[in-house]
Amino acid sequence: MNKDWLEKDFYASLGVSKDATADEIKKKYRKLARELHPDKNPDNPKAEEKFKEVSEAYDILSDTDKRREYDEARTMFASGGFGPGGYGAGAPGGGSYNVNMDDLFGGQGGDFSDLLGGIFNRGRGGARSPQPRRGEDLETELNLSFDDALDGVTVPLNLRTEAACDSCRGTGAKPGTMPHTCPSCGGQGQVARNAGGFAFPETCPTCRGRGQLIDDPCTACRGAGRAMKTRTVQARIPAGVKDDARIRLAGKGTPGERGGPAGDLMVNIHVAAHPLFTRKGDNITFTAPVTFSEAALGSQITVPTPRDGNVTLKIPAGTTTGKTFRVKGKGIKRKDGKQGDVLVTVEVAVPQKLSDEARVALETYAGLTEDHDPRRDLMTLAGQ
Numbered sequence: 476m477n478k479d480w481l482e483k484d485f486y487a488s489l490g491v492s493k494d495a496t497a498d499e500i501k502k503k504y505r506k507l508a509r510e511l512h513p514d515k516n517p518d519n520p521k522a523e524e525k526f527k528e529v530s531e532a533y534d535i536l537s538d539t540d541k542r543r544e545y546d547e548a549r550t551m552f553a554s555g556g557f558g559p560g561g562y563g564a565g566a567p568g569g570g571s572y573n574v575n576m577d578d579l580f581g582g583q584g585g586d587f588s589d590l591l592g593g594i595f596n597r598g599r600g601g602a603r604s605p606q607p608r609r610g611e612d613l614e615t616e617l618n619l620s621f622d623d624a625l626d627g628v629t630v631p632l633n634l635r636t637e638a639a640c641d642s643c644r645g646t647g648a649k650p651g652t653m654p655h656t657c658p659s660c661g662g663q664g665q666v667a668r669n670a671g672g673f674a675f676p677e678t679c680p681t682c683r684g685r686g687q688l689i690d691d692p693c694t695a696c697r698g699a700g701r702a703m704k705t706r707t708v709q710a711r712i713p714a715g716v717k718d719d720a721r722i723r724l725a726g727k728g729t730p731g732e733r734g735g736p737a738g739d740l741m742v743n744i745h746v747a748a749h750p751l752f753t754r755k756g757d758n759i760t761f762t763a764p765v766t767f768s769e770a771a772l773g774s775q776i777t778v779p780t781p782r783d784g785n786v787t788l789k790i791p792a793g794t795t796t797g798k799t800f801r802v803k804g805k806g807i808k809r810k811d812g813k814q815g816d817v818l819v820t821v822e823v824a825v826p827q828k829l830s831d832e833a834r835v836a837l838e839t840y841a842g843l844t845e846d847h848d849p850r851r852d853l854m855t856l857a858g859q
């Protein structure tokens with residue numbers, strides 16, 4: 476008997492009536508489980524919470540014995556003065572939590588806990604483990620090349636995590652033997668403890684909540700049923716992922732226990748720097764050197780773009796150093812199908828060595844452009 480039972484309306488959780496057939500319950504559960512599954516609702520703690528609630532409700536209502544116990548427990552509490560709505564948040568009159576159990580049961584606290592104990596132990600067949608448990612979330616680091624980050628990539632990640640032990644297939648018992656139901660708690664993992672006339676459930680001290688006892692522990696896992704294993708997970712990294720991004724891969728964490736869902740895997744992305752390209756949002760930037768004559772006379776220069784090879788860029792006559800040109804649609808691919816641009820900044824490269832002819836030609840050029848003083852306004856602007 477679980478104290479939760481008095482507070483939780485499993486029928487309401489599944490959205491079925493109290494006299495729903497097993498088939499109706501199963502159908503409703505499958506529909507809800509599909510909708511609420513964590514794989515379908517990544518990063519949605521509300522859906523996750525509801526998923527757990529629905530799973531718990533189904534666990535009870537799908538088991539004929541448990542359902543009968545649950546119904547009986549709730550009926551008993553309802554008839555004990557809690558009104559037809561039962562014991563819980565929906566009870567008419569609200570505030571009926573502060574009921575004195577001795578008043579209710581005429582001071583016969585002992586009888587009361589016996590009553591609960593009776594419900595508790597009845598109809599419990601084979602060993603049933605306690606609640607399913609969701610697997611733990613894991614975290615891992617992933618280094619990506621600049622190109623892989625641009626294009627997206629599926630990479631195998633080797634994870635060392637806990638999983639069911641191979642030797643005992645997770646039972647914890649030596650192969651060939653089986654764990655047996657804990658006699659103290661009947662496999663429930665909890666026992667009723669009488670406190671102030673009210674029976675509270677507490678973790679069974681004999682089996683420490685496992686519901687089962689193992690006489691001959693598995694030597695491989697020393698009875699834990701779990702072992703460290705290397706698993707390989709295929710991680711799909713979307714195109715355009717940024718450096719320092721954190722990607723959640725739902726259900727790729729530690730496998731759950733007793734049918735619980737797997738945890739999630741958080742992947743911390745580190746993108747290697749590129750020797751030429753720099754990323755700015757959805758755009759790629761880099762600097763292309765041009766000669767003075769290309770900038771002054773205008774020219775067509777060939778520049779690279781990531782992945783897509785080279786493009787020809789038209790530099791108009793009179794282009795100043797530092798001017799940026801846009802190559803449309805060659806940048807980062809986005810989820811919506813659009814693509815960023817490549818931004819090419821030109822920078823005039825000054826030759827470090829000149830041939831005699833080139834020097835003469837430049838001196839001729841200097842003589843011909845004496846009238847052009849680029850610093851004419853400098854002193855004025857400085858206020859001198």
Ligand SMILES: [Zn+2]
Nearest residue numbers: 640643693696
């Ligand atoms: Zn084992």
Ligand SMILES: [Zn+2]
Nearest residue numbers: 657660679682
């Ligand atoms: Zn026990």
